[in-house]
Amino acid sequence: MRIHIKGGRLIDPANGIDAQHDLYIADGEVVAIDQTPDGFGADQVIDASDQIVIPGLVDLNARLREPGQEHKATIASETRAAAAGGITTLCVQPDTDPIIDTPAVSELIHHRARQAGYARVVTLGALTLQLQGEHLSEMEELMREGGCIAVSNALNPLNNTLVYRRALEYAANFDLTVFIYANDPWLSNKGCAHEGAISTRLGLPGIPESAETVAVARDLMLIEQTGVRAHFMHLSCAQSIQKITRARHDNLPVSIDVAAHQLYLTEMDLGDFNSACHVIPPLRTQRDKDGLRAGLGSGTINAISSCHQPHDADAKLAPFCETDPGISALETLLPLTLRLAEEKVLSLSEAIARITSEPARILGIDGGRLGVGDRADVCIFDPQERWTVDYNTLASCGKNTPFLGWEMQGRVSQTLLAGQSVYQVNQ
């Protein structure tokens, strides 16, 4: 399949490109930019005039619910939703059922994703057996046989700091990045909302800022001691970013992502117990939101993730604390990121980098770039098109988003996965 993407504004932050360029694709790769290769005859010409062509998005954090919770969503349904959102690579956490602590589970996920064919799925292996924080998982085998590209204990706590230390050391042994959810479970204390003025008023058990910052401080010390490469997932507090900024000055190999919704919503959005805003980590304060945005602007925060967690309708139909936390977010990742450029938090190219080249670099995978010889994972979107997030038109099985009714600007018109069209608007 040979494709000529014609007349689009190509933004490829990894290669420092932001200009109108033609893209030539053959056999799943970018074979030329602007100059038609000798003997190239396009099977398909995509007119990208007035559109923006970027590398397919790489999402660091998404739950697909398969295996284990297929009543909520499946790998096929969610990778299809990812394609609709311009995402071509998804990274899934090991907290599936069964847990990804054997190569077989990882292989199953890869197999199902290949079968569906909408997006690439990469897996994180469990850092500890059954994510219970007691015994190390067979990380080398997970990597070698299961194709896991990094390890994580997902949202499960590692209470025993000795086991934690050993796990980090062991991961470092294989040069595996450890994905960390910074949370002190004792301080979180079964809370369901940010501990602040709103949770106090609503009488909701609060999760204090210290639940995250204390964990970040501890984790940084262990990272320094063990020399492991670490990635902090979906941080929510401005103070966490400050601490990691200081650690970066000491050359600690740490990266950070934030969930897109944390850049737009705050504790105030809980309103009258709006369960669509029940997320973990919780929506924090305006000051935290501003701090996260500043961290993006300064470059401390490397990536923006969807933190996609699709739920069935019943999961959100209960009193606030009894609902399942999480937002269905694959299809809003791109427009929310584009809005950051609109709001001058980042340049457009910097914003695109946070959802393409930077997450690919953190995962250590090929992707997130569109230079000659790179795989042709492409997202083409119309930057002017406005659309409303609507229950009936979301492709994800999960309709649990607080952005329902929000008007977004920038809509994916086509997504290519290794040169194959996997999504086309209105088809």
Added chain:
Amino acid sequence: MKRQDIQCDSQGQLRHFLTIEGHKRETLTQILDTAENFVTVGNQPVKKVPLLRGKTIVNLFFESSTRTRTTFELAAKRLSADVLNININTSSTSKGESLLDMLHNLEAMHCDMFVVRHEQSGAAHFIAQHVAPHISIINAGDGRHAHPTQAMLDVFTIRKHKPDFTALRVAIVGDLMHSRVARSQIHALNTLGVPEIRAIGPCTLIPPYLQQMGVHIYNDVREGLKDVDVVIMLRLQRERMDGALLPSELEYFQTYGLTQEKLALAKPDAIVMHPGPINRGVEIESSVADGPQSVILEQVSNGIAVRMAIMSMVLGRKPSGEEGEA
């Protein structure tokens, strides 16, 4: 959705009573004035008025309670409503039926009002958002969030003794962290114009950012009780306490328990209140609980009148002279 939207209909009439927050002073005053009309009903030979005859009220208590459920039941019966008490522990929800399915089944039985108590904050709002339009919800306590009828009976009792809210200094002492009553009291007192509300307790029992609800925080009980007109003691909610909040009940009593000696710091005519049930020797000493300044039993009596007022207003009828006659 704004609170006011869900609690009132398009004409501004009470549709649900979920929280004090968002209500105007006029609405609260109307509840208090309406309650005055019901105070004497309990003293009459036939303790009934026909205001809610033909209405069916369901007490849905997901959390155990004797006092509150009884006063709601009495209030409904004195308004001539039919009352159904649902024991949730043995109900279908324990067999796996969802809360909403259970509510929809009750709706199908043509009930008019659910009085809801639930261990989760926001449960009453959740139910109000999902019931059929003809059903009204009264919040009888949800998690740590609100207990608005208790707060209304408290301010009703205060008004009996101290009619001018704008001249009051009120202290709320104890476990504010876990108290839905305290949150509702604070909203009610603020709305009615009380100029100074003090929250008194150890740091571990004062929720963070409470001052943003318009109260002054005191960790020293002696300082906090100085010259107050009203002392509201709260129960230590041991069943809700996780972790190390207090070293011992003895130390708590010695530090924060209301004794004659500490009460002497308040104004001489200060009244002492407690939403109950009281823990003698933990929050309050018996001589104070049973003393001349205590209005604790008055609160219980007033609770029926206030709940009658709220039920009658929510179901859209106000007491008139004729209807008020049994």
